[in-house]
Amino acid sequence: xxxxMRQLFIAVLVLFLIITxxxxxxxxxxxxxxxxxxxxxxxxxxxxxxxxxxxLSSGGEILALSQKSDDSFNYQRSYPxxxxxxxxxxxxxxxxxxxxxxxxxxxxxLSSGNGSVWQQKFESIFDGQEEGEVNVETNIEAxxxxxxxxxxxxxxxxxVVMNAKSGAILTLATSPxxxxxxxxxxxxxxxxxxxxxxxxxxxxxxxxxxxxxxPGSTFNILTSxxxxxxxxxxxxxxxxxxxxxLPSGMVIANRxxxxxxxxESKMALSEAFSYSSxxxxxxxxxxxxxxxxxxxxxxxxxxxxxxxxxxKGSGSPMLSSASSLGNVxxxxxxxxxxxxxxxxxxxxxxxxxxxxxxxxxxxxxKPELVKRTLSSSLEVLSSSIPSRLSSPLTSSQAGQIESMxxxxxxxxxPSLGPLASVMAQVKDPSQADRSDGLAAxxxxxxxxxxxxxxxxxxxxxxxASLMDSVIKExxx
Amino acid sequence: xxxxxxxxxxxxxxxxxxxxxxxxxxGCLAFSSMMLKLSGKISWPYLLAGGIDCAFGVLLxxxxxxxxxxxxxxxxxxxxxxxxxxxxxxxxxxxxxxQNGSATDFGLRQMIWLAVALALSSFFVAFFADYxxxxxxxxxxMAIGLILLALPLAPGIGERVNGAKVWVKFGGFSWQPCEFxxxxxxxxxxxxxxxHRDKFQEKSKAGKxxxxxxxxxxxxxxxxxxxxxxLVAEGDLGICLMFFALFTGMVYVASKKKIWVLCGVVAFxxxxxxxxxxxxxxxxxxDIWLHPFSKQLYTRSYGSSYQIVQxxxxxxxxxxxxxxxxxxxxxxxxxxxxxxxxxSLTEQMGFVGICLLLLMYLCLITAGFVIAMRTDxxxxxxxxxxxxxxxxxxxxxxxxxxxxxxxxxxxTMPFLASGGSSLTAxxxxxxxxxxxxxxxxxxxxxxxxxxxxxxxxxRSR
Numbered sequence: 001x002x003x004x005m006r007q008l009f010i011a012v013l014v015l016f017l018i019i020t021x022x023x024x025x026x027x028x029x030x031x032x033x034x035x036x037x038x039x040x041x042x043x044x045x046x047x048x049x050x051x052x053x054x055x056l057s058s059g060g061e062i063l064a065l066s067q068k069s070d071d072s073f074n075y076q077r078s079y080p081x082x083x084x085x086x087x088x089x090x091x092x093x094x095x096x097x098x099x100x101x102x103x104x105x106x107x108x109x110l111s112s113g114n115g116s117v118w119q120q121k122f123e124s125i126f127d128g129q130e131e132g133e134v135n136v137e138t139n140i141e142a143x144x145x146x147x148x149x150x151x152x153x154x155x156x157x158x159x160v161v162m163n164a165k166s167g168a169i170l171t172l173a174t175s176p177x178x179x180x181x182x183x184x185x186x187x188x189x190x191x192x193x194x195x196x197x198x199x200x201x202x203x204x205x206x207x208x209x210x211x212x213x214x215p216g217s218t219f220n221i222l223t224s225x226x227x228x229x230x231x232x233x234x235x236x237x238x239x240x241x242x243x244x245x246l247p248s249g250m251v252i253a254n255r256x257x258x259x260x261x262x263x264e265s266k267m268a269l270s271e272a273f274s275y276s277s278x279x280x281x282x283x284x285x286x287x288x289x290x291x292x293x294x295x296x297x298x299x300x301x302x303x304x305x306x307x308x309x310x311x312k313g314s315g316s317p318m319l320s321s322a323s324s325l326g327n328v329x330x331x332x333x334x335x336x337x338x339x340x341x342x343x344x345x346x347x348x349x350x351x352x353x354x355x356x357x358x359x360x361x362x363x364x365x366k367p368e369l370v371k372r373t374l375s376s377s378l379e380v381l382s383s384s385i386p387s388r389l390s391s392p393l394t395s396s397q398a399g400q401i402e403s404m405x406x407x408x409x410x411x412x413x414p415s416l417g418p419l420a421s422v423m424a425q426v427k428d429p430s431q432a433d434r435s436d437g438l439a440a441x442x443x444x445x446x447x448x449x450x451x452x453x454x455x456x457x458x459x460x461x462x463x464a465s466l467m468d469s470v471i472k473e474x475x476x
Numbered sequence: 477x478x479x480x481x482x483x484x485x486x487x488x489x490x491x492x493x494x495x496x497x498x499x500x501x502x503g504c505l506a507f508s509s510m511m512l513k514l515s516g517k518i519s520w521p522y523l524l525a526g527g528i529d530c531a532f533g534v535l536l537x538x539x540x541x542x543x544x545x546x547x548x549x550x551x552x553x554x555x556x557x558x559x560x561x562x563x564x565x566x567x568x569x570x571x572x573x574x575q576n577g578s579a580t581d582f583g584l585r586q587m588i589w590l591a592v593a594l595a596l597s598s599f600f601v602a603f604f605a606d607y608x609x610x611x612x613x614x615x616x617x618m619a620i621g622l623i624l625l626a627l628p629l630a631p632g633i634g635e636r637v638n639g640a641k642v643w644v645k646f647g648g649f650s651w652q653p654c655e656f657x658x659x660x661x662x663x664x665x666x667x668x669x670x671x672h673r674d675k676f677q678e679k680s681k682a683g684k685x686x687x688x689x690x691x692x693x694x695x696x697x698x699x700x701x702x703x704x705x706x707l708v709a710e711g712d713l714g715i716c717l718m719f720f721a722l723f724t725g726m727v728y729v730a731s732k733k734k735i736w737v738l739c740g741v742v743a744f745x746x747x748x749x750x751x752x753x754x755x756x757x758x759x760x761x762x763d764i765w766l767h768p769f770s771k772q773l774y775t776r777s778y779g780s781s782y783q784i785v786q787x788x789x790x791x792x793x794x795x796x797x798x799x800x801x802x803x804x805x806x807x808x809x810x811x812x813x814x815x816x817x818x819x820s821l822t823e824q825m826g827f828v829g830i831c832l833l834l835l836m837y838l839c840l841i842t843a844g845f846v847i848a849m850r851t852d853x854x855x856x857x858x859x860x861x862x863x864x865x866x867x868x869x870x871x872x873x874x875x876x877x878x879x880x881x882x883x884x885x886x887x888t889m890p891f892l893a894s895g896g897s898s899l900t901a902x903x904x905x906x907x908x909x910x911x912x913x914x915x916x917x918x919x920x921x922x923x924x925x926x927x928x929x930x931x932x933x934x935r936s937r
Contacts, residue, residue, distance in 0.1 A: 002849045004732045005861050008725055009845045012865065015872040016838055020831060022879035026791040027827045034792030039774065039785065042793050042805045042823075071575065 048094050048186070049073030052110040053133035055089050055102050057142035058170070058371060064089045064103070066133075069186070077184040081142070083177040084149035087206045088140050088369065091180035094188045095195035098315070100204065102370065105310025105318040106136045109373055132376025138309075139168035139371045147473045148173040151466055157455035158208035159470055160348050164356035164442070164450045166386040167365030169308065170474070174207040209308060209320035212345030213454060216424025217276035218438055219340035221354050221401060223284050224273055226296040228397045230288065234270040234404065240280035241265060246332045252278050252339050273404040274411045276424070278339040285338020290328040293337065297325050299392040300364055301353050308349070309369035309384075318369065323350040340424065348438075352452035353389075355422065355440040358401050359447040362393030405441065413461055416468045418444050425460040437463030442471065449474045492549050496537040499553035500530050503560025510564050510801040514571045522567075525587035529560075532594035539601045540910060547913040548843045554836050555891060555906050559590050559899065561833070562892035564801060565813065565821055572807035582813055582894045589896030593903040600907045607911045611855055614667035618699060621660030624653040626706050654707075654715050655901035658866065659908070661703070662722055666859035668696060669730040673854065696727075704743075708751050713758060714873055714885020720744045721869035726862035729848075765883040783810045787819035787878050798826030813894040815886065818878050833892070834871075840906070841868045847913045856912040863905050 026034070035043045051074070055064035063085050069076035077092040079085065090101025098104040112134050141161070148159040152175035161171035178198050185191050198204055205211060227236075242265075244252045254277050272280035285293055297303065305319040326343025328334045336342030349367060357364045365388055372383040393401070405420035412423060421441025427434070437460045440452035451474070453467040504526065511518045533556050540552055567583025574580070610617070627644050644653055700723055707716035724740030752758040760779035767773055768781040768788070775782075786809040793804055806812045806820035813820070822830045844864025848857045870887055877884040888895055890902045 001729050001732070001854065001857050004729045005845060005848055005857070008729060008861060008865055009842070012838075012841055012845075012868040015868060015876075016834060018881060019872055019875035019879060020834060022881045023791065023822065023830055023875065024827055026788055026879055027794050027822055027830075028796060031792035031795055034789050037769075037789070040789045040792075042786075042789050042808050045805045045808075046793065 044097070045073070045094065047111060048077075048092070049075060050111060051075045051133055052077060052092065053112075053135040053376075055106075055110075056135060056137040056374075057085075057140045057145070058138060058168075059142055060137070061142045063138070063140070063142075064092070064180075071186055073186050076186065079180045079184070081146070082181060083179045084146050084173065085140070085142075086177045086180050087172045087174050087208060088138060088145070089180055091178075091183040093180075093183040093191050093195060094186060095183060095191040100206070101318065102136055102138060102309065105308070105315045106370065106373075107315035109134050109314045110136060134381060135374040135376065135378075137371045137374055138369055139163075139170060140172065140369070141170045141474075144470070144474055145171045145173055148470055149175065149177070151469060155455055156207070156457065157453065157463075157466075158206075158211070158348050159466070160208050160352040160452045161470060161474060162349075162352045162356055162365075162367060162450045162452075163448050164359035164365065165448050167356075167368050168371070168386070169367050169369045170449070171470070172206075172208050172369065176203055178203045207454065208348045209306075209318075210347070211454075212321055212323065212347060213436060213438060214342075214424075214426040215340040215344055215346045215351070216426035216438060217278065217281070217340055218351055218354070218422040218424045218440060219338070219344065219346075220273055220276065220281050221358065221405075221422060222296055222300060223281045223288075223293070223338055224269065224401055224404065225393050225397060226288055226292060227269060227284060228393070228400060229296075230292075232269060234400055235268050237266040238269055238272060238280050239265070239283055240267045240272050240277045242279070244279040244282055244335070246335055247330075248332055250332070252282050252335065252341070254279055270404050270407065273401075274407045276408070276412070278341075281340075282335040282338040286331055286335050290325075290334050293328065293334070294325060296392065297323075299390045300357060301350055301389055302346075306347075306349060306353070306367060308367055320347050320349045320367075323347055340426070348452050348454045351438065351440040351454075352450050355405075355442065355452065356450045357392060358398050358405065358420070359442045359450050360398075361395035362398035363391045364389040402447075406444065409441070413464050416464060419468065419471065420444060420447075421464065421467065423460040423464045435459070437461070439463040439467040441467060443475065446471075446475050492541045492552075493534070493537050495549055495553040496533055496556060499557040500533055500560070503557055503564070504530070506561060506801060507564040507567065510568050511571075513802040514568065521584055522587070525584060525591065528591045529587055529594065532591055532598065536594050536598045536601065539598050543601050544910055544914045547910045548846060550839050551843050551906050551910060554839050554843075555903065558833070558836055558891035559593075561821075562817065562889075562894070563587055563590065565806075565817060565824065565892070566894045568801055568824070569807050569813045569820065572805070576807065585896070586894055586899070589899050592896065593900040596900060597903045597907045600904065601910065604907075604911060607859075607908065607914075608853065608855060610663050611667045611670070614664045617660040617667075618664035621657045621664060622699070622702060622706070624657035624660065625703060627653045628710055629706070651897035652895065653897070654712075655898045658719065658722065659863075659901060659904060661699070661719070662726075662859060662862050662866070664699070665696070665723060665726050666855055666862060669726055669858055670855040673730045696723075704747055708747065708755075711755065711757055712886050713748065713751060714877075714887040716747070717744065717873055717885065718866050718870050718887060722862050722866035725865035725869075726858050729861050730858055761883045765880060768880065783816065784878070784880070784884055786810070787816045788880075790816075790819040790823040791879070794822040794824070794826045794830075796826050796828060798822070798824050798829050800824065814888050815874075815893070816878065817889050817893045818875050821892065834875075837868075837871055837890075840864075844909050847909050851912055853912075860909055860912045863908065867902075867905065 034040060051066040054062055057063055063081055064077065064079050066075040066077050068074065079089055088101050090098055090103035092098055092103045098107050103110065144161060148171050152159060152173055155175055158174040159171055160169065162169055182194055183191055242254055246252065302323045302325065305322045308318040308320055310317040323346040324344065325337045326333065326345065328337050333342055337344045353364055353367065365386060368384045370384055373381045375381055402420045405422060406418065409416050409419045409421045419441045421439060423439040425435050425437055434457055437455045437458035439460060442450045449471065451467050451470045453463045453470070455463045455466065507526065508518055511522065537552050540547060563583055563586050566586050570580050570583045644651055703719050704716055707719065720740055724737055727736040752762055757779065764773050764781035764784060768784050773781045774785060790806060790809050793799060801824050804823045806823050809816045809820060821833065841864050844860055848860035848864065851857055867890055870890060873882060873885055874887050874889050876882040888898055891899065
């Protein structure tokens with residue numbers, strides 16, 4: 001009997017060899033792919049429990065950090081500046097993977113000191129030490145961001161401040177906002193219920209980058225720049241009737257600032273700009289045609305999402321919605337787009353970029369939220385280099401438009417002081433009973449700092465006065 | 477023929493207790509460091525139950541040393557260490573449940589069950605003089621075994637858990653009678669095969685290559701089929717597979733004929749596919765075995781692959797050295813403390829740790845085979861090798877099910893998994909092995925009292 005027992009024993013050894021191999025397969029060879037599976041809660045929990053790098057303001061103030069915690073997660077993410085900076089930081093929660101701000105766009109960088117569960121195992125075996133976390137320094141000016149948010153508080157709207165020379169985003173504030181600290185709690189039920197109620201109410205949509213609004217007469221910058229390129233001068237007379245009837249019977253009318261003119265009246269391009277004449281620019285748009293207008297818009301950044309920060313290797317890049325002229329296939333819609341109405345939609349960031357091109361002598365800079373990444377010992381690991389998107393205008397053309405914008409401010413809101421600005425009061429096509437205020441501009445004494453403001457349920461002058469306050473604060 | 481036992485020499489007196497103390501030390505160290513890390517203190521029920529476990533462990537060692545001095549030393553310490561690691565992991569998962577807001581006390585209950593199992597084992601070693609007497613009662617054991625096996629089918633007391641009806645609710649607590657049924661039926665089979673072994677062997681009158689007459693195989697085949705029918709009715713193919721391994725292994729040892737192994741395998745495959753056709757539970761298990769990562773199978777509400785995929789994630793999280801006790805998130809896998817303790821332990825201890833556990837099992841299995849080989853008694857040989865082979869096969873089925881070598885079954889990891897009835901039954905199997913080791917050895921062989929006496933594996937007789 002012993003012979004067959006020995007055979008049985010060998011069979012047992014073979015069975016054990018099989019399970020050892022299969023365990024080796026799943027726990028070692030296939031582990032990286034298990035780790036990367038989106039359903040792998042344990043790997044995600046592991047990441048939630050790890051230390052992440054800090055997110056800093058341009059002055060080095062801490063916007064997000066990881067602190068040691070006592071619970072089953074080792075680290076707790078916290079946001080000392082809370083909701084004022086939520087559009088910048090985004091959130092890091094057990095409820096959902098990061099989907100906003102720097103937490104999303106630099107996710108891999110912030111957690112790179114840890115690696116994946118699996119990676120870390122091997123790294124700690126071979127080099128025996130943990131790497132420090134990588135910190136991300138943003139371009140955000142913390143006091144300006146805080147100030148802008150305090151002005152927005154209680155209202156619905158957004159503020160973007162951009163450096164026109166470098167494209168650096170100095171402020172990205174929206175209201176209402178959310179407190180990322182409440183999403184970062186380790187009680188998964190609490191975090192999940194807050195997350196779902198916030199996303200249902202739309203608090204997680206960044207009004208500055210992901211909300212499209214009719215540009216209204218702020219769009220005149222674009223049409224004027226096209227006119228200048230076509231060889232027109234500021235004094236050239238263009239037709240600007242009080243009302244302009246479209247083929248469908250719809251009527252574009254000029255705003256109250258505009259002195260009464262008769263139907264056939266003409267005025268200088270600069271005058272039409274200062275008075276924000278909708279009819280004049282609708283007719284101009286028709287004259288140039290949809291192809292030219294589209295091309296001009298594209299050179300200002302229309303038509304594709306703008307990358308705000310991050311690249312493929314750092315996380316999923318933070319993108320704005322794509323601004324567009326909408327459907328400009330026929331005369332009617334082309335005229336509407338020229339007046340900044342109809343299906344044309346821009347983000348507030350796009351407004352800042354348009355005005356920024358004027359402030360920067362005709363060059364559109366790529367907006368950039370992140371300044372650089374730093375090691376835990378504060379060595380600079382990488383820096384963002386300012387990059388130019390396009391140069392739709394010469395600097396003298398930009399100067400001409402700047403002078404029209406200065407004049408517009410004087411005509412429409414003399415209380416604002418020496419600013420170059422555009423402003424508009426627009427209807428949200430989906431909410432006919434509501435009108436939103438839009439304003440964007442810069443001060444002549446500090447043309448590098450461009451401010452764009454959007455306020456829902458407000459007039460253009462309310463938006464403009466908020467813009468003025470932010471410009472004054474930035475100058476301090 | 478049988479020789480009177482030689483006067484036992486005790487060349488290494490006292491060593492046995494050191495091994496036990498070492499195992500207890502390692503086990504307690506693991507438990508207390510995990511407990512202190514996660515909750516900062518060890519509350520008194522755990523201290524008390526742990527103390528009782530250790531005391532019974534020492535008592536059992538002393539009794540074994542006194543009653544069966546020449547037996548293999550590794551059995552009790554390895555059994556203790558496995559049980560304590562199991563308790564550590566079960567308690568660790570309790571603590572994670574508590575953090576998630578639903579406190580459980582499976583760990584403490586397992587500690588109490590370990591005390592019960594060790595007390596029963598001590599009693600068994602102290603008062604059970606000669607296992608050969610069991611042969612006289614073999615038909616009674618068969619009856620008891622079948623009744624125990626069928627008990628969960630009885631209306632009122634049977635409980636259905638996860639689609640399989642193998643639990644019995646009795647006096648407030650649930651237990652799995654099949655573990656004990658396995659013991660009783662193993663005794664019956666060993667006894668029957670020992671009595672009729674010449675009929676199964678090659679030199680029988682039936683002639684070479686032919687199967688034995690129905691008269692000889694009848695009772696065996698009848699019990700075999702009955703067991704299969706009961707287990708299919710209860711919906712647990714895993715336990716059925718374990719019984720097949722037990723029977724097939726024993727018949728092979730008794731007959732030396734490979735044809736029996738073939739019969740067993742073919743019968744099981746037929747049973748397997750027949751059940752898969754008949755019962756939706758089985759076919760869904762095959763589906764999730766073949767396509768565990770399919771989105772549709774992962775998210776369906778009944779019979780989803782969620783558990784097995786979570787178990788695989790846990791394996792992946794473990795990596796080479798594991799997260800360490802108290803780290804990681806083992807409780808994310810449903811039944812992480814029983815059916816899936818293999819994957820949750822891999823998460824904590826890593827591939828290296830789980831290999832150590834498998835080596836410990838292998839140590840017990842080797843000890844069982846050594847005992848089977850060096851005893852002079854044919855009944856003991858069959859019983860020991862059958863029990864130990866089914867134990868090995870059980871471990872293979874579970875680990876293979878979790879790592880997708882086989883479809884998943886409802887078996888639990890011996891000694892480690894939460895559950896008092898299987899823990900007790902597993903300890904009784906170990907005690908039975910020790911008692912078999914008491915029986916006479918062939919003359920000429922040294923009375924190996926080493927840790928494992930591996931020389932017995934080499935001696936061919």
